[in-house]
Amino acid sequence: MFSLFIKVISPFFIFLGLLVLYSYATGQDSRQLIEAFIDLISMVVNYISEVFSRP
Numbered sequence: 609m610f611s612l613f614i615k616v617i618s619p620f621f622i623f624l625g626l627l628v629l630y631s632y633a634t635g636q637d638s639r640q641l642i643e644a645f646i647d648l649i650s651m652v653v654n655y656i657s658e659v660f661s662r663p
Contacts, residue, residue: 631638
């Protein structure tokens with residue numbers, strides 16, 4: 609069970625690390641990038657919930 613948790617959560621930390629590196633390389637604020645990523649995830653979740661709630 610723990611190994612499954614590690615396999616599921618590790619891509620998130622890899623992506624988060626790449627996001628921080630990208631923010632340092634481009635000079636952008638990492639908070640703005642994280643907020644944009646959270647907005648993207650919320651749009652996807654809203655779209656999926658809308659698709660599954662259709663009759």
